[in-house]
Structure formats: structure tokens, C-alpha cells
Amino acid sequence: MIEFTYNSNAIEGNTLTLQETALVLEGITIDQKPLKDHLEAVGHRDAFVYVQQLVSNKVPLEERTIKEVHSLVLMDRPEDKGLYRRIPVRIMGAALEPQQPYSVPKKMKQLINKKRGTMHPLERIAWFHLNAYFF
Known part of the structure; x- marks a missing residue:
């Protein structure tokens, strides 16, 4: 730790x-x-x-x-x-930009619910991590 x-x-x-x-x-x-x-x-x-x-x-x-x-x-x-963040952010070197602050709450709900029950928990966590910024 x-x-x-x-x-x-x-x-x-x-x-x-x-x-x-x-x-x-x-x-x-x-x-x-x-x-x-x-x-x-x-x-x-x-x-x-x-x-x-x-x-x-x-x-x-x-x-x-x-x-x-x-x-x-x-x-x-x-x-x-x-x-949730209230200002836009950038990730240096990233090809895509993270979601704008106004869309984050809706996108988070969609992201959490999208794969519930259809994937192994470890696979779902990896998918969530990879898609959290750009979903």
C-alpha cells in the first residue's frame, strides 16, 4: 500500500x-x-x-x-x-479528449450500467477503466 x-x-x-x-x-x-x-x-x-x-x-x-x-x-x-469535475481537462498526448464537464454525470450512469451482468467482474473493471475518459 x-x-x-x-x-x-x-x-x-x-x-x-x-x-x-x-x-x-x-x-x-x-x-x-x-x-x-x-x-x-x-x-x-x-x-x-x-x-x-x-x-x-x-x-x-x-x-x-x-x-x-x-x-x-x-x-x-x-x-x-x-x-464531478466542473472544468474541462486535457490529457497530454491523448488522441481523444475527455468528456466535457456537463456530460460527465449522464455518461457515468451510462458507463456503469452498460456492461452490468454481461462480463466477468475483472473484465468489466478493465473495460470501465479503458473507457471512463472517452465513453
Whole structure:
């Protein structure tokens, strides 16, 4: 979990080292590091643990659970927790552009419901991941 948290947050610009991430997850504060970086690590860990619980309890993938995970990940940004993005985004190097903010709620509902019950859960997760931005 420490490496996963570190790598996931580093991609987003978090400045904690792998060792610092491990300490933060143990409850230690790192001097001279932004509070935002601490909260990102803790939020990522909490979301990871929550997803493990969802899987253990065989909770079906629903919009509500995605928003709950999102709320945990964005511990450092309370104004955005559990909400779809409100501004357009670009992915550098991507041939296609992600959905515009106004279409995200409708597209998420379609995406979640599209393959329900027709695929093996692992296949469905892979399909969902590949199509989430461009569906």
C-alpha cells in the first residue's frame, strides 16, 4: 500500500518521498512538506482500504460508491469531494479528449450500467477503466 500510495500521488505532483509516505501513513508529520501532500497520502490510503472492504463485501459498482471513494481520495480538497469535475481537462498526448464537464454525470450512469451482468467482474473493471475518459 505504501508504494501504491507513493506512486499514485507522485504522478499527481506530491512531493513526499517513498520513505516520507510510509511515515505519514503511520501518523508522523514531515517537516517542511505541505499539508496537502500529507492529506493526499492519508486520503489515498483510506480510499484503498475502503475499496478493499467493498470488494470483500461484494458491494456492486455504483455511482454512489465511486463518489464515496472519490471523497476519500480528495481529503485535501473538501470543495471537490464526491463531485464531478466542473472544468474541462486535457490529457497530454491523448488522441481523444475527455468528456466535457456537463456530460460527465449522464455518461457515468451510462458507463456503469452498460456492461452490468454481461462480463466477468475483472473484465468489466478493465473495460470501465479503458473507457471512463472517452465513453
